[in-house]
Amino acid sequence: MCGIVGAYSLKDKTKNVYPLIVRGLLDLQHRGQLSAGITSYNPERKRILQTHKKNGKVHEVFEINHRYKSKRLLEDYSGHAAIGHTRYATSGNNEDQLAQPFERPHGRKSKWFSLAFNGNLANYAQLKSGLEEVGYNMTYDSDTEVIMHFLSREVQSHKPWEDLNFKEIFKNLLTDFDGSWNIAFLNADGKMVAVRDPLGLRPMCWGFSKDDVLVFSSESVVLSNLQIEAHDLNPGEMIVVEGEKVTIVPYTAPIPTSYCFFEWIYFGHLASVIDGESTYNVRERIGEGLAKEETLQLEENDWIVVPVPESSYVAGAKYAQVTGIPFVQGLLKNHSVGRTFIDNTNRQYNISLKFTHLKEIIQGKKVILIDDSIVRGTTMKALVTNLKEWSGAKEVHLRIGCPPIKSPCFYGIDFPTIKELYAGANTPNPKDFNADSLKYLSFSGLIGAVNKKQEDLCMACITSK
Known part of the structure; x- marks a missing residue:
């Protein structure tokens, strides 16, 4: 179980959403205590996407109790769009390298991306073997690495002059993935995507702040603490953000849901409302x-x-x-x-x-x-x-x-x-x-x-x- 959060300032491109991500990860600490991280997008920075992550609890990773270090992180990872992650390991070991988000650099901005993942691929071993058979070097024993390679393959199938069709990209992944997978995606073109798996095993919600910042999160407690009205992202739906435009669409035909009851009885924050039901x-x-x-x-x-x-x-x-x-x-x-x-x-x-x-x-x-x-x-x-x-x-x-x-x-x-x-x-x-x-x-x-x-x-x- 992990927690993911994303924020995108739609109107004010000078706004730094880094503090929103860190605050959101603090609210999601209960979903994963092994590591935490952030990828921010800033087109004014030479390194457009920049990722900070390591093992430790959220306050340790982001140096919250250290005045000067926390200020430096705030400046270095500033941006009007960012995604964050707090990790609980169900796949892979406990090394720093498996902290998320996972960043995949590329010379072309549309193909340079970062992702954060909450869930588990049941057929991970089979997918990993398939990638190795066609020449992929699998560095980590992690389903997130598998997802990164599959996503990269889908992204690179587009010609340089073609816009990325995120609906088709994630629909195509359904033919390979078996499991629960909520994904936050951000590329160096400044496009952000949040995806909830068709079964709805893991929760996901979203909302808009009064100053036009889109925030999505694994749980509604994040939005509630920002005084944002939360809306559930339905199973099989995705949020696509491009510039000032936000689109929420299904990327696959509806199938029967399979909500995990454990979210309400144990994992969920007491202040969260998950798919219409208050955890409290x-x-x-x-x-x-x-x-x-x-x-x-x-x-x-x-x-x-x-x-x-x-x-x-x-x-x-x-x-x-x-x-x-x-x-x-x-x-x-x-x-x-x-x-x-x-x-x-x-x-x-x-x-x-x-x-x-x-x-x-x-x-x-x-x-x-x-x-x-x-x-x-x-x-x-x-x-x-x-x-x-x-x-x-x-x-x-x-x-x-x-x-x-x-x-x-x-x-x-x-x-x-x-x-x-x-x-x-x-x-x-x-x-x-x-x-x-x-x-x-x-x-x-x-x-x-x-x-x-x-x-x-x-x-x-x-x-x-």
């Missing part, structure tokens, strides 16, 4: 659903509800409201540590750093522990053990905001093998977590919470279909 409201309905499906007798006074920070706060608060049990923030998150689901280096070590236990509040209590999901189970086992052995909880009962995740995801979420998944390799059992009970939200409860038709959602990770 969905998580409230999850908590309400868990409460209505509860089978424990909760009349005694020593029960408390504790959410796992931070994506479960809303669900936990709603569960507590419906059941009448006190809501307690018994676990505090260390914000200098990233999301352990996203950081796939040393999960067990990250978990030990991630949470602070409020022992005085938890001791002697029966804890209803609310979490959005169990993927690998490493976080949960460590949490429950610490709640009992260190914090002195009398009992811990797990309540999980989605059904068991049993199957791999090939479209952009980092659980690729059944063996890595707790419910893929095991029949769920509270004893595996040292818990007193374990209950998942029902399938129908999840559908009701997301408020979408089942056929409009991708739920392969829980249905294996």
